[in-house]
Amino acid sequence: MFKKYMGYGFIMGICGVALFSSGCAMFRAKTEDVSVDNMQHMRADYDATDMRKITQEMVDGILQWPTIAANTNPPIMMIAGVQNRTKQYVDTKNLTDRMRTLLLQSGKVQFVNAERRDELLKEQGYQAAHATAATQVAIGKQLGASYMLTGSLTEMSESTPNQVRVSKTQLNYYKLTIEITDLETGLIAWTKEVEFARSLRIPLIGW
Amino acid sequence: MVMRLPRSALLWLFLGLSTVLLGGCATTGALDTARQYYRAGNYSQAEAALGEADITGKDRVLILMERGAIRQASGNYDVSSVDFVAANDELQRLETYSLSKGAASMVVNDRVQSYLGAPYEWTLLHSMTALNHLALALWEEAAVEARRTVYTLRPEVRRSYPDIAFARYLAGFCFEMIGDYSNAELQYKIASSLMGPCAVDENTGRISWRKYTVTNETIPSLLPISERLNICPESNGPVLEQQREYQGDHELVCFVLVGDSSLGSDFEMSSPIVEHPPYVEFYQNGNYLGRSYNLTDTRRLAGETMSIDALGKGIKTASRIAVKEGIAQSLDRNGSPELALLTRVILIGMLERPDERHWVTLPRWLQVARVRCSGSLTNYDIVVKDAYGGTLDSRTIISPISKTYGTYVSILRIKP
Numbered sequence: 001m002f003k004k005y006m007g008y009g010f011i012m013g014i015c016g017v018a019l020f021s022s023g024c025a026m027f028r029a030k031t032e033d034v035s036v037d038n039m040q041h042m043r044a045d046y047d048a049t050d051m052r053k054i055t056q057e058m059v060d061g062i063l064q065w066p067t068i069a070a071n072t073n074p075p076i077m078m079i080a081g082v083q084n085r086t087k088q089y090v091d092t093k094n095l096t097d098r099m100r101t102l103l104l105q106s107g108k109v110q111f112v113n114a115e116r117r118d119e120l121l122k123e124q125g126y127q128a129a130h131a132t133a134a135t136q137v138a139i140g141k142q143l144g145a146s147y148m149l150t151g152s153l154t155e156m157s158e159s160t161p162n163q164v165r166v167s168k169t170q171l172n173y174y175k176l177t178i179e180i181t182d183l184e185t186g187l188i189a190w191t192k193e194v195e196f197a198r199s200l201r202i203p204l205i206g207w
Numbered sequence: 208m209v210m211r212l213p214r215s216a217l218l219w220l221f222l223g224l225s226t227v228l229l230g231g232c233a234t235t236g237a238l239d240t241a242r243q244y245y246r247a248g249n250y251s252q253a254e255a256a257l258g259e260a261d262i263t264g265k266d267r268v269l270i271l272m273e274r275g276a277i278r279q280a281s282g283n284y285d286v287s288s289v290d291f292v293a294a295n296d297e298l299q300r301l302e303t304y305s306l307s308k309g310a311a312s313m314v315v316n317d318r319v320q321s322y323l324g325a326p327y328e329w330t331l332l333h334s335m336t337a338l339n340h341l342a343l344a345l346w347e348e349a350a351v352e353a354r355r356t357v358y359t360l361r362p363e364v365r366r367s368y369p370d371i372a373f374a375r376y377l378a379g380f381c382f383e384m385i386g387d388y389s390n391a392e393l394q395y396k397i398a399s400s401l402m403g404p405c406a407v408d409e410n411t412g413r414i415s416w417r418k419y420t421v422t423n424e425t426i427p428s429l430l431p432i433s434e435r436l437n438i439c440p441e442s443n444g445p446v447l448e449q450q451r452e453y454q455g456d457h458e459l460v461c462f463v464l465v466g467d468s469s470l471g472s473d474f475e476m477s478s479p480i481v482e483h484p485p486y487v488e489f490y491q492n493g494n495y496l497g498r499s500y501n502l503t504d505t506r507r508l509a510g511e512t513m514s515i516d517a518l519g520k521g522i523k524t525a526s527r528i529a530v531k532e533g534i535a536q537s538l539d540r541n542g543s544p545e546l547a548l549l550t551r552v553i554l555i556g557m558l559e560r561p562d563e564r565h566w567v568t569l570p571r572w573l574q575v576a577r578v579r580c581s582g583s584l585t586n587y588d589i590v591v592k593d594a595y596g597g598t599l600d601s602r603t604i605i606s607p608i609s610k611t612y613g614t615y616v617s618i619l620r621i622k623p
Contacts, residue, residue: 054287081345083385084347084350084351085350085387086349086351086354087354087355088351088357089292089351089452108368155354157358168302202302202303203303204302204303204304205303205304205306206303206304206305206306207305207307
């Protein structure tokens, strides 16, 4: 009886080795390019797909704002930053950079480079001291922004309460709020919220 | 039907089991060596010792926690944060209970399972990460960890495990640094309710002694300063003169981490002797600025956690011994009394031991000092004192000192 089981075990062992060494795709690492429009969510957390979606929605809203849509002279804005108020390490500059790129590409908004002011002044100072008069840029010709873009990304999350179960569901809700403030009057000239939520079911028992 | 296994198969099983189990000893040795170096203050050697540990194995979370704390103690806050964040990510991945490891733990011991840490360690993992971010002036990142801290302390997540005053206070401070004053006040209020002899002003975050009115008691001279200073001037006993604090126009907030979390025996944990922690006095250019206050004792947290988990662990241990005894009795019935005896010796005698893994390099006493200072703070002096006012150490601190607006933030590690 034991020899019979030993025989079965031997055969299964041979099959296992054959399977592993045959290069079965399931056991090999694989890389492939993925279209950014077809990325899948791996978790309930904020990810690249969410960033692309909410920034596009926000930019569409800004471009419909009458001050911009009907204005033949594109207003000048500066970006003061979007505050991360989530439980994740979110690169909010990534988010504002994308919005700035989309708005600039529309041709309806101009931006001053507020983050590079120190470098700009340093370069201008250098040119004033060392560059030829013909190639020097004029000092004091920088344009002032009329509007300031700020915002915040917030998160609220819930998970299923303690109970006897084999899986746990986690629900994450995110809201991006962007406001555009008139730098002269201090009034909030425009604001919009874009929200989304996603749930994830996590198995509590695995191998 | 009784299954009969040949002796050779059992011998191979014994050898295989021994190999698997002994293979884990390397990690334990590396951790112990690292902890010894850490206690001696040799942080670089402690980090090097952990390089020999298997960071991909079942102790991955523990090794990352220990290494993160060692790196934090040596001032490498950025790489320390990498370890702490990786530990948190691994803990999230381990939310899924492994059936294979669970089954193995019913035959061997709980140490074959991946280290999950205690609830207070999950919370303080976020607190330690937040401290790293504060040291590097990364206020938004610190606020992210503060939100994670608050999430772990929610009643439905924390359940019956103890709340942690230091974690609450630190979370409140992180919210204050990004201008979220309402959430900061809330956390200060909760922290204040958890701090026995101290209280937090929820509007300013300043810490002070609670005042108790005592009418008919004299003050024993051997009481720690912390308790003597609690007495109101209206009491009958003598009152100690407190040092006058410097009234600068800026503020220094210093998070003081004292000692490590080496635990005593089970007896010591169940009947903890009250130990009064040392504290730190702060000086700037000879001016007394103030002192630190103890908010949390992690040994007390460990003891309370152990009490809560005692019943469940006891039941599991009893079940496991029953399973092992069942295996030995099965071998007995098979006509292999020698193997049954060997099984009992190995499975029950040698392998049946409690899982005492815990985060040792986590500081034992977690303190905060929030004092006024002048606006030109580039360094400050500290005097470490025991609970009775005796001087233990003194030195000048030049880093880390980060600043935002009118607040300087610093972190101190004090060895026990």
